[in-house]
Amino acid sequence: MEVIEEIVRTQREYYYNGETKSYAFRKQKLETLRKVIKEYEPEVLKALKEDLHKSEWEAYTTEIGFLLEEIKFTLKHLKEWMSPERAKSPVTHLGSKSYVHREPYGVTLIIAPWNYPFQLQIAPLVGAIAAGNCAVLKPSELTPSVSAVIAKMIREVFPVNYIAVVEGGVDTSTELLKQSFDHIFFTGSVPVGKVVMEAAAKQLIPVTLELGGKSPAIVNKDANLNLAAKRIMWGKFTNAGQTCIAPDYLYVHSDVKKALLEQMAQVLVEFYGEDPLSDEKYGHIVSDRHFHRLKQFLNDGDVLIGGQHKERERVIAPTIMDNVSWEDPVMQEEIFGPILPVLEFTDIHTVIDDVRRRPKPLALYFFSESEKMQDLITSSISFGGGCMNDTLMHIVSPYLPFGGVGSSGTGSYHGQASFEAFSHQKSIVKQTTKFDFAFRYPSAKNGLKMIKRIMG
Known part of the structure; x- marks a missing residue:
């Protein structure tokens, strides 16, 4: 001390x-x-x-x-x-x-x-x-x-x-x-x-x-699914998901959910091979405590992709989970690891309501070809910053301020x-000494009348 x-x-x-x-x-x-x-x-x-x-x-x-x-x-x-x-x-x-x-x-x-x-x-x-x-x-x-x-x-x-x-x-x-x-x-x-x-x-x-907080990635039915898959997987699994602005969960329109998940499975192999646990490009979990915390989340839904892990090396494969709800522990706190829960929607206003009911996220990512839909999300949800049709990239620009709002x-x-x-x-204020306004002083005659004329 x-x-x-x-x-x-x-x-x-x-x-x-x-x-x-x-x-x-x-x-x-x-x-x-x-x-x-x-x-x-x-x-x-x-x-x-x-x-x-x-x-x-x-x-x-x-x-x-x-x-x-x-x-x-x-x-x-x-x-x-x-x-x-x-x-x-x-x-x-x-x-x-x-x-x-x-x-x-x-x-x-x-x-x-x-x-x-x-x-x-x-x-x-x-x-x-x-x-x-x-x-x-x-x-x-x-x-x-x-x-x-x-x-x-x-x-x-x-x-x-x-x-x-x-x-x-x-x-x-x-x-x-x-x-x-x-x-x-x-x-x-x-x-x-x-x-x-x-x-x-x-x-x-x-x-x-x-x-931080739970930052959503939202994929509308008109999104470019190939690019959405690549950019979400990159944003989520960089640094093994230990990124404050990583997509914390995925909200996808039910019409394109199956197609998007298939694309994401292909991207995973493209990025990290058939065995991500052994890939030198893939990060590990920082501590035993965080490893065991993340491991418990694997019980909160159905593992669609990944789920493998090695305790000694503190590594968990990139994991995508289905059949999770807002009541599950994985949705109660920021995940901060390589686990991506998937929720589906049919009405974008349901998504807006769900995000609004929770603490304001640090980031939000929306995938859609519609400018109108992008503007709806931007104007309807409060969040620190984010991207349309991408993830993480807003943090890279020195021309953009980066920060949270509310609890983020x-x-x-x-x-x-x-x-x-x-x-x-x-x-x-650098004031002139060449002249003075006497009416501002309490000793001035009719000073208040002049002040009201100027300021009223």
Whole structure:
């Protein structure tokens, strides 16, 4: 605890000397971060293989490459984002100029999850650096190899009084949440998100919470079934389903259910071969606890595809289940694994009602050739973000803010949204001294009459 307190104290002292706020400083530190990520690429790939059995292709595209693209985009636009934004002035402010300045919060805390342990630790850091903050990083203890690499990498290039890494378990997180940070950025589960928000509320610390929920994939009868099958299977079984925006369940029109499932079975073989459990491209479950939690879900319906598993390797084959209901345990919580329950519908309004009755999902995916149907889904259901005729791809664009709504999160990031997430918008009025409106003062004759004329 004393070490954590000392880190926060020294970071606050360093922040107040003003060095982190200049454009030159921020640019140089982002370039340093990009360089060290490239240098540590082999170690990061090795660590991701050890912790999650991620293939080099998946690890690079979803973690390393993602970050390099994010840094490149940020460097390209940083000066523009930092510039004070001119705002209009109303008639009551005649003669003045109005601006919005984006200033850093100060000393920030970034808590990362285990499913994309490198990307989801460093991506918020890009925003924190770009906005001019200091940061304390807390990697997940469930991915110890990645945590060790992050600690080694960051300590090599950044002083502790600027960017620090604090490793450890729940006790460490608890102590961190007692500190007087200026902003907390948390990615993880809804239950832990509530703990973070409660701790932050005690000190009125602003938070960004990137959580999860049961994100549906909905396939209408007019969908392109071949592409729907490929894109749903890719979105669901990347990282063995351990993705916060993965399709959590599939709602398919009864007219095309049989055809879609046949296509999905073919795609599974195309992606992972006849024996996915032995395929090097396929990920493993992060821990024994999560493996056994997921294994229990296999009893909640009829396994149509997959279901095989190996406990020692903590791997469960891509699994599609039929004959499940909203009352089954598999539909009561976010699955966060390679199991996809299938529900069918005949009326899209039934689907809309079912999704509305439950907590707002982080993502939603709808497959249909009809613009009218796409607009109906977009306008009728509240969700964090999503795709029409695809999965996951909305998270890849640096031009789109990513975040949840309601129980799936608060706040957003990526691209400019990351800069905004770690910035306070400070409003400034530069008032003229060439003249003055005397009627605004209580001593003015007929002042109220003039104010009513202007403001009424």
